[in-house]
Amino acid sequence: MAQAFTKAMARNIFYGGSAFFFLLLLALTFQTEADFPNLDNRAALEGPMGAKITKGKQLWEENNCIGCHTLLGEGGYFAPELGNVYTRFGNSTDAIKGFIASRPENGIPGRRSMPQFHFSDEELTALAEFLKYVSEIKTARNWPPNIQG
Amino acid sequence: MKYKSQSVAKLYFIAAIALFVAQILFGLIMGLQYVMGDFLFPAIPFNVARMVHTNALIIWLLMAFMGAAYYLVPEEAETELFAPWLATLTFWIFLIAAGATVAGYLLLSYSELAKLTMNELLPTMGREFLEQPTITKLGIVVVVLSLLFNIGMTILKGRKTSINLILLLGLTGLAVFFLFSFYNPVNVVRDKYYWWWVVHLWVEGVWELILGAMLAFVLIKVTGVDREVIEKWLYIVIAMVLITGLIGTGHHYFWIGTPDYWLWWGSIFSAMEPIPFFMMTVFAFNMVNKRRREHPNKVATLWALGTAVMAFLGAGVWGFLHTLSPVNYYTHGTQITAAHGHMAFYGAYVMISLTMISYAMPLLRGRNAANPGKSQVLEMWSFWLMTVSMVFITLFLTGAGILQSYLQRISENPMPFMVVQDQISLFYWLREIAGLVFLIGLVLYVASFFVGQNEPEAAVAD
Numbered sequence: 242m243a244q245a246f247t248k249a250m251a252r253n254i255f256y257g258g259s260a261f262f263f264l265l266l267l268a269l270t271f272q273t274e275a276d277f278p279n280l281d282n283r284a285a286l287e288g289p290m291g292a293k294i295t296k297g298k299q300l301w302e303e304n305n306c307i308g309c310h311t312l313l314g315e316g317g318y319f320a321p322e323l324g325n326v327y328t329r330f331g332n333s334t335d336a337i338k339g340f341i342a343s344r345p346e347n348g349i350p351g352r353r354s355m356p357q358f359h360f361s362d363e364e365l366t367a368l369a370e371f372l373k374y375v376s377e378i379k380t381a382r383n384w385p386p387n388i389q390g
Numbered sequence: 391m392k393y394k395s396q397s398v399a400k401l402y403f404i405a406a407i408a409l410f411v412a413q414i415l416f417g418l419i420m421g422l423q424y425v426m427g428d429f430l431f432p433a434i435p436f437n438v439a440r441m442v443h444t445n446a447l448i449i450w451l452l453m454a455f456m457g458a459a460y461y462l463v464p465e466e467a468e469t470e471l472f473a474p475w476l477a478t479l480t481f482w483i484f485l486i487a488a489g490a491t492v493a494g495y496l497l498l499s500y501s502e503l504a505k506l507t508m509n510e511l512l513p514t515m516g517r518e519f520l521e522q523p524t525i526t527k528l529g530i531v532v533v534v535l536s537l538l539f540n541i542g543m544t545i546l547k548g549r550k551t552s553i554n555l556i557l558l559l560g561l562t563g564l565a566v567f568f569l570f571s572f573y574n575p576v577n578v579v580r581d582k583y584y585w586w587w588v589v590h591l592w593v594e595g596v597w598e599l600i601l602g603a604m605l606a607f608v609l610i611k612v613t614g615v616d617r618e619v620i621e622k623w624l625y626i627v628i629a630m631v632l633i634t635g636l637i638g639t640g641h642h643y644f645w646i647g648t649p650d651y652w653l654w655w656g657s658i659f660s661a662m663e664p665i666p667f668f669m670m671t672v673f674a675f676n677m678v679n680k681r682r683r684e685h686p687n688k689v690a691t692l693w694a695l696g697t698a699v700m701a702f703l704g705a706g707v708w709g710f711l712h713t714l715s716p717v718n719y720y721t722h723g724t725q726i727t728a729a730h731g732h733m734a735f736y737g738a739y740v741m742i743s744l745t746m747i748s749y750a751m752p753l754l755r756g757r758n759a760a761n762p763g764k765s766q767v768l769e770m771w772s773f774w775l776m777t778v779s780m781v782f783i784t785l786f787l788t789g790a791g792i793l794q795s796y797l798q799r800i801s802e803n804p805m806p807f808m809v810v811q812d813q814i815s816l817f818y819w820l821r822e823i824a825g826l827v828f829l830i831g832l833v834l835y836v837a838s839f840f841v842g843q844n845e846p847e848a849a850v851a852d
Contacts, residue, residue, distance in 0.1 A: 254629045255626075263632075303501045306516070316723070381653060
């Protein structure tokens with residue numbers, strides 16, 4: 242670097258640039274928040290199933306489902322994507338409930354298996370309603386690319 | 391070691407290395423579970439092994455950063471640490487909290503742990519990388535605040551160097567953005583949006599300030615190049631980090647229910663994120679070429695150069711590989727992400743931590759400048775074994791990820807996830823073998839601390 246370029250100039254670029262782009266991030270965040278109501282399926286949270294979905298998210302978190310599965314592409318890469326599992330299971334919450342409830346206690350020999358969580362029927366409903374709610378979030382370009390997630 | 395109080399760093403470094411070993415062991419368990427699905431099931435299901443693997447990494451990197459801060463801040467400020475006793479106390483608090491958390495992961499089911507720690511009062515658990523019970527998260531906040539207070543007061547009473555100020559800024563950012571881990575709305579889109587303010591703004595933001603400060607500190611020491619030159623470079627590198635990386639957050643806002651314009655913002659800015667890493671590589675090699683002394687700690691210099699190269703490859707090149715939204719549409723959440731994650735974390739944060747430890751540990755153990763030749767040679771072996779095996783882990787996961795993206799998302803007859811996983815199992819086997827080589831490297835690394843310590847040291851100044 243040429244001698245004309247001093248440390249003080251470099252420092253000013255750092256502080257000025259960081260401040261500018263942080264403010265830009267904040268501005269984009271405000272705009273994004275304004276756009277969320279059209280995309281994030283909050284109607285479901287405010288609707289009759291809202292309490293069930295809330296309970297479902299709590300169960301999702303307190304059993305660390307994200308440790309194996311991805312949800313909208315984020316999480317563990319060990320087990321199938323669940324952002325669209327509701328549609329993959331034929332738009333059926335019962336199919337989701339049935340799958341979770343029927344996992345064998347000691348797994349399937351030689352294969353990856355989902356643990357048996359011993360959920361009550363009410364809890365299964367809550368989880369299924371949570372997954373249905375997520376599947377109805379409007380993702381860009383309708384991600385994932387196809388039904389397989 | 392110039393100041394007595396720097397010695398608290400030693401505790402942090404030893405704990406960091408111990409957790410590093412735990413991280414790798416659980417990584418190997420997970421790697422095996424990828425191909426032998428019932429391995430350790432249901433005693434240690436995959437999600438538990440993954441939690442230990444990733445959380446141990448985060449905690450040991452934090453330990454290493456804190457150790458680095460307690461070591462370099464007094465030396466830069468040219469004064470003793472403000473309250474060394476506080477640094478020792480918080481170390482034990484941190485270690486016990488980390489140990490209890492890992493024990494909780496392994497001995498209890500996660501839902502029992504959630505109940506025991508009263509997650510329902512302030513639900514923060516069960517989100518990727520932020521799985522720690524709320525009380526552990528509060529503990530992390532207390533420990534980091536105490537660190538900030540301690541080094542802040544030290545800097546106030548001593549010399550104010552750019553390295554110290556940037557390190558302080560980075561650690562302050564670390565504390566501030568971690569607070570978003572306590573925000574957990576039911577609305578999944580908003581939950582994810584602000585979750586990235588912890589995860590992205592940490593690893594592609596403020597952590598890079600910490601990395602830069604640590605690298606600059608070690609380069610000054612081992613090359614003897616003028617501080618003005620090194621600090622000028624440091625400012626330019628971290629300026630580019632934040633100029634590209636802040637809006638680069640957008641590459642996580644492609645497919646999670648966020649508006650379309652993020653496809654553009656995220657693609658364009660994150661495509662520029664390799665620039666600061668490339669500059670860092672040029673910087674490190676330039677400084678070493680212009681060195682004014684032959685520092686006897688050759689292996690610390692090797693780690694420093696390794697950091698610059700591997701951070702560029704892992705974070706820069708492998709990040710760019712899948713950061714453009716048309717590509718990411720097919721690769722999002724596949725093994726490509728895992729490949730990038732592995733090399734980026736190793737290249738940037740693991741290697742800078744080992745650079746710092748490699749430089750400081752001989753001094754903390756009472757040597758004048760460096761470890762004896764025998765020990766350094768062993769450590770160099772560990773450098774090459776770990777680094778080369780990590781390159782292979784990354785290549786195998788990339789192979790797996792390309793096939794996965796194709797079979798599951800691009801081909802005319804997309805196959806279900808589990809069918810695809812069977813098809814690509816060869817790559818997972820190869821990854822596991824590379825992982826075993828990594829473990830051998832790690833064993834040599836630990837062994838290097840116990841080799842040749844009684845050999846006399848060549849007399850060297852500084």
